[in-house]
Amino acid sequence: xxxxxxxxxxxxxxxxxxxxxxxxxxxxxxxxxxxxxxxxxxxxxxxxxxxxxxxxxxxxxxxxxxxxxxxxxxxxxxxxxxxxxxxxxxxxxxxxxxxxxxxxxxxxxxxxxxxxxxxxxxxxxxxxxxxxxxxxxxxxxxxxxxxxxxxxxxxxxxxxxxxxxxxxxxxxxxxxxxxxxxxxxxxxxxxxxxxxxxxxxxxxxxxxxxxxxxxxxxxxxxxxxxxxxxxxxxxxxxxxxxxxxxxxxxxxxxxxxxxxxxxxxxxxxxxxxxxxxxxxxxxxxxxxxxxxxxxxxxxxxxxxxxxxxxxxxxxxxxxxxxxxxxxxxxxxxxxxxxxxxxxxxxxxxxxxxxxxxxxxxxxxxxxxxxxxxxxxxxxxxxxxxxxxxxxxxxxxxxxxxxxxxxxxxxxxxxxxxxxxxxxxxxxxxxxxxxxxxxxxxxxxxxxx
Amino acid sequence: xxxxxxxxxxxxxxxxxxxxxxxxxxxxxxxxxxxxxxxxxxxxxxxxxxxxxxxxxxxxxxxxxxxxxxxxxxxxxxxxxxxxxxxxxxxxxxxxxxxxxxxxxxxxxxxxxxxxxxxxxxxxxxxxxxxxxxxxxxxxxxxxxxxxxxxxxxxxxxxxxxxxxxxxxxxxxxxxxxxxxxxxxxxxxxxxxxxxxxxxxxxxxxxxxxxxxxxxxxxxxxxxxxxxxxxxxxxxxxxxxxxxxxxxxxxxxxxxxxxxxxxxxxxxxxxxxxxxxxxxxxxxxxxxxxxxxxxxxxxxxxxxxxxxxxxxxxxxxxxxxxxxxxxxxxxxxxxxxxxxxxxxxxxxxxxxxxxxxxxxxxxxxxxxxxxxxxxxxxxxxxxxxxxxxxxxxxxxxxxxxxxxxxxxxxxxxxxxxxxxxxxxxxxxxxxxxxxxxxxxxxxxxxxx
Numbered sequence: 001x002x003x004x005x006x007x008x009x010x011x012x013x014x015x016x017x018x019x020x021x022x023x024x025x026x027x028x029x030x031x032x033x034x035x036x037x038x039x040x041x042x043x044x045x046x047x048x049x050x051x052x053x054x055x056x057x058x059x060x061x062x063x064x065x066x067x068x069x070x071x072x073x074x075x076x077x078x079x080x081x082x083x084x085x086x087x088x089x090x091x092x093x094x095x096x097x098x099x100x101x102x103x104x105x106x107x108x109x110x111x112x113x114x115x116x117x118x119x120x121x122x123x124x125x126x127x128x129x130x131x132x133x134x135x136x137x138x139x140x141x142x143x144x145x146x147x148x149x150x151x152x153x154x155x156x157x158x159x160x161x162x163x164x165x166x167x168x169x170x171x172x173x174x175x176x177x178x179x180x181x182x183x184x185x186x187x188x189x190x191x192x193x194x195x196x197x198x199x200x201x202x203x204x205x206x207x208x209x210x211x212x213x214x215x216x217x218x219x220x221x222x223x224x225x226x227x228x229x230x231x232x233x234x235x236x237x238x239x240x241x242x243x244x245x246x247x248x249x250x251x252x253x254x255x256x257x258x259x260x261x262x263x264x265x266x267x268x269x270x271x272x273x274x275x276x277x278x279x280x281x282x283x284x285x286x287x288x289x290x291x292x293x294x295x296x297x298x299x300x301x302x303x304x305x306x307x308x309x310x311x312x313x314x315x316x317x318x319x320x321x322x323x324x325x326x327x328x329x330x331x332x333x334x335x336x337x338x339x340x341x342x343x344x345x346x347x348x349x350x351x352x353x354x355x356x357x358x359x360x361x362x363x364x365x366x367x368x369x370x371x372x373x374x375x376x377x378x379x380x381x382x383x384x385x386x387x388x389x390x391x392x393x394x395x396x397x398x399x400x401x402x403x404x405x406x407x408x409x410x411x412x413x414x415x416x417x418x419x420x421x422x423x424x425x426x427x428x429x430x431x432x433x434x435x436x437x438x439x440x441x442x443x444x445x446x447x448x
Numbered sequence: 449x450x451x452x453x454x455x456x457x458x459x460x461x462x463x464x465x466x467x468x469x470x471x472x473x474x475x476x477x478x479x480x481x482x483x484x485x486x487x488x489x490x491x492x493x494x495x496x497x498x499x500x501x502x503x504x505x506x507x508x509x510x511x512x513x514x515x516x517x518x519x520x521x522x523x524x525x526x527x528x529x530x531x532x533x534x535x536x537x538x539x540x541x542x543x544x545x546x547x548x549x550x551x552x553x554x555x556x557x558x559x560x561x562x563x564x565x566x567x568x569x570x571x572x573x574x575x576x577x578x579x580x581x582x583x584x585x586x587x588x589x590x591x592x593x594x595x596x597x598x599x600x601x602x603x604x605x606x607x608x609x610x611x612x613x614x615x616x617x618x619x620x621x622x623x624x625x626x627x628x629x630x631x632x633x634x635x636x637x638x639x640x641x642x643x644x645x646x647x648x649x650x651x652x653x654x655x656x657x658x659x660x661x662x663x664x665x666x667x668x669x670x671x672x673x674x675x676x677x678x679x680x681x682x683x684x685x686x687x688x689x690x691x692x693x694x695x696x697x698x699x700x701x702x703x704x705x706x707x708x709x710x711x712x713x714x715x716x717x718x719x720x721x722x723x724x725x726x727x728x729x730x731x732x733x734x735x736x737x738x739x740x741x742x743x744x745x746x747x748x749x750x751x752x753x754x755x756x757x758x759x760x761x762x763x764x765x766x767x768x769x770x771x772x773x774x775x776x777x778x779x780x781x782x783x784x785x786x787x788x789x790x791x792x793x794x795x796x797x798x799x800x801x802x803x804x805x806x807x808x809x810x811x812x813x814x815x816x817x818x819x820x821x822x823x824x825x826x827x828x829x830x831x832x833x834x835x836x837x838x839x840x841x842x843x844x845x846x847x848x849x850x851x852x853x854x855x856x857x858x859x860x861x862x863x864x865x866x867x868x869x870x871x872x873x874x875x876x877x878x879x880x881x882x883x884x885x886x887x888x889x890x891x892x893x894x895x896x
Contacts, residue, residue: 001894001895001896002894002895002896003892003893003894003895004892004893004894004895005889005891005892006891006892006893007888007889007890007891007892010890010891012890013886013888013890079748079749079752080749080751080752080753081752084753095567096563096564096567097567097570097571110749111716111746111747111748111749111801112748112797112798112800112801112804113715113716113775113797113801114775114777114778114779114796114797114798114801115544115716115717115775115776115777116544116716117779117797118777118779119543119544119545122545123545139788139789140752141792141800141804142748142800142804144789144792145781145792145795145797145800146797148781148782148785148789148792149779149780149781149782149797151782152782176786176788176789179788180786197752226895227895230895238893239893241893241895244893259707259762259764260708260741267561268559268561268563268564269563275753278753278754279752279753279754282753282754282756282757282761283753283754283756283757285757285761286754286756286757286758286760286761286762287756287757287760287761288760289760289761289762289763290761290762291757291761291762292762293708293741293743293757293761293762293764293765295741295743296744298559300527300559300560300590301527301528301558301559303528303860303863304527304528304529304588304645304727304860305528305532305723305726305727305730305731306726306727306730306731306734307859307860307863308730308731308734308735308857308858308859308860309730309731309733309734309739309741310734311859311862312734312735312736312737312858312859313730313733313734313735313737313738313739313741314707314734314737314738314739314740314741315737316707316741317741327561327562327563328563329562329563329566330562331562331565331566331597332597333593333596333597334596334597334599334600337596338624338628340587340624340627341587341592341596341624343868343871343872343873343874344589344592344593344596344871347593347871348562349560349561349562349565349593349594349597350560350562352560352589352590352593352871353559353560353561353562355867355870355871356560356589356590356863356867358866358867358870358883358887359863359864359865359866359867359868359869359870359883360863360866360867361886361887362863362866362882362883362886362887363859363862363863363866363886365886365887366862366882366886367859367862386895409756410756410760411755411756411759411760411811411815412751412752412755412756414759414811414814414815415751415755415804415807415808415810415811416807417807418806418807418808418810418811419803419804419806419807419808420791420807421807422803422806422807423791423792423795423800423803424791425791426791434810434814435806435807435810438461438809438810438811438813438814439806439809439810439813440455440461441453441455442455442458442460442461443453443454443455443458444451444452444453444454444455445451445452445454445686445687445689445692446449446450446451446452447449447450447451447452447674447675447678447689447834448449448450
């Protein structure tokens with residue numbers, strides 16, 4: 001169960017200067033209805049991520065079982081859309097002590113920070129490790145760099161049987177990784193060509209790692225299908241949670257100058273969900289001088305860090321709180337407390353957490369800061385599937401509102417091509433000259 | 449060594465629309481010079497954090513040794529300004545596998561998320577654990593809640609000798625924790641009354657935990673003293689790194705509408721430094737409708753998540769890159785790579801990381817996005833001490849530029865008082881009525 005409470009983004013609660021009028025939402029009804037039809041037509045093309053919940057997941061589950069039975073360690077080599085989804089599911093749906101108690105132990109090689117690489121290889125026995133290399137293009141620099149070092153280590157340890165320790169997830173036809181996989185007979189899963197990285201968590205990109213660490217991927221897909229069912233049928237803006245979420249943020253941004261979308265879960269398990277959301281929202285909509293900047297917060301920790309700014313700083317924010325009704329464990333404050341703190345007696349930690357959220361929300365309303373709250377009954381595979389699908393569709397639909405293509409990321413290429421030039425990659429010689437033009441050091445201060 | 453390269457915030461590099469003119473910086477010379485005199489006068493009062501590098505650190509180091517010799521686990525109970533500093537130092541200056549190889553093992557109880565509490569107590573043997581309870585006010589709800597459960601567990605296990613497993617860090621006179629410490633003869637360190645949480649990392653708040661995990665706190669304080677020496681002597685804005693940093697951000701914000709300050713280290717060790725900075729910047733300056741929203745990023749990971757938005761989204765950002773020249777380990781890409789990826793051959797991971805940063809910066813300049821780079825020769829205690837002091841002084845000085853008090857956080861109280869009302873705390877009955885007024889649920893959508 002997901003509940004979206006958007007009372008506090010509305011003008012009735014926080015005034016017309018910061019809050020949205022119901023009328024403004026309803027005025028977009030025809031627009032939404034027409035976009036809805038386009039989306040349904042595009043399900044097998046641009047909006048192919050809508051089809052992912054209906055894939056046959058058995059091959060992924062079977063291979064995950066094979067990995068669970070044959071390896072003690074599982075390392076995901078990937079970055080951005082190839083890692084954030086699996087990281088979110090791992091944090092949301094396994095126990096925090098997973099790596100101390102379960103197997104295969106799970107590690108990530110995302111960055112090219114050498115100390116992080118060193119840490120991961122110290123933790124594993126490379127012979128007993130399955131490496132899942134994930135890259136849509138098949139050529140992501142960080143991923144290929146990490147992979148090529150791992151590959152030479154594997155070959156050294158295992159000779160020709162290195163292949164058994166590798167599984168790839170990449171484009172069905174294109175790119176270096178696909179070719180290398182075919183040439184060497186390495187098990188490879190497909191990323192549907194129409195699905196860009198940040199919309200791929202429900203493909204093998206996220207489902208294989210999730211299944212390897214024992215997460216109920218059927219439950220995730222069931223939740224996603226349920227959200228698809230509702231959002232496919234309901235084209236009325238106030239009944240369709242994805243269109244509603246998108247419209248609220250769009251109106252808050254364009255009509256009320258809320259250029260920042262902060263997301264603040266009051267449950268630590270959802271911390272990495274925000275990182276996943278950050279990519280989805282920023283990379284899909286941050287183009288043509290438009291888009292909202294997503295900002296990560298965590299309750300209650302950021303009450304002691306960001307709340308002062310949110311309440312009394314620049315009035316440029318809309319906040320999404322995320323909460324869960326139930327926690328699998330809880331602890332009670334004892335009742336023999338000294339008088340000064342006796343108000344805490346008998347409360348549980350989760351009750352305190354909830355009251356902190358309620359108090360914070362009331363302070364937001366009092367200061368007329370727009371905020372909405374998504375509540376789930378518990379952090380389950382089913383609910384995570386609903387939440388993921390909800391945000392993917394809301395983001396993709398927002399492309400229509402902002403009139404941008406939510407599925408590309410043209411600006412990312414610029415920095416990459418300069419980097420290729422610096423590395424002397426063939427075909428990028430011209431870029432070196434342009435780089436030198438932009439790489440000046442004229443104003444500096446050195447303190448030793 | 450710290451190097452601040454601010455070429456790319458200047459108009460010469462990115463144009464006058466987004467970049468700052470040297471003249472604009474210089475026009476604040478007299479203002480800065482007069483603020484400088486005020487700050488130097490206030491060193492023993494409001495700006496007391498400037499004195500922390502000169503404290504006698506021996507009592508802290510001696511007690512840290514006592515803890516190292518007598519306990520297997522060390523748990524910091526604190527939140528916000530009481531935890532972010534220690535967390536930053538732990539991540540920046542110990543090995544990533546510290547808890548697997550060193551002792552005492554280090555854990556944090558910050559939030560009141562019950563699953564996190566459960567995780568921490570599962571990891572420790574409570575009888576062999578020293579708990580450092582840190583709260584300036586002595587009554588922070590999360591901290592006291594976690595502490596009171598731990599206290600009853602300790603009493604159950606150890607009877608009256610529970611006291612030996614506790615050490616407090618709090619106000620020298622005020623608050624519940626001070627009183628409880630005195631009544632029970634518990635070792636207690638002082639937080640100087642003039643120093644608010646976010647400026648307290650160089651006090652026992654950060655220095656005791658750092659020393660317990662074996663960090664060279666003398667080195668940190670030496671770096672901070674060095675930065676103090678330079679910033680105390682140099683009142684010229686272009687020679688004083690703290691005033692320069694503050695002025696650049698202020699001008700970018702007020703004159704060029706850069707309302708977001710993103711910080712993006714290209715070294716994973718500094719990830720938590722950004723969390724510490726976020727509190728410092730947001731809570732100190734986010735008032736009176738002013739202030740910049742600090743945003744956390746991490747290179748290269750966020751090149752695959754936020755860069756599209758930074759380059760082509762709303763032009764409201766100034767970015768600070770942080771880099772290190774040297775890593776203690778490194779790995780080379782093998783040189784027998786297939787042709788498609790042979791440009792990587794022979795590069796090390798750290799070289800790739802540096803070229804990614806250079807490429808990204810050039811793309812920022814090309815898109816006229818203001819950015820500055822702070823480079824250290826290595827992530828050392830001395831350099832961290834310089835960096836911490838630099839940012840504290842820059843933030844406090846920014847209070848003069850924005851004409852706000854950087855040392856208070858008035859808005860934080862609002863949510864707290866509603867929460868107290870919900871908990872039935874004495875003296876907060878009136879707030880309950882006000883709360884009900886702000887806690888409506890009129891617009892919602894439920895999906896099951």
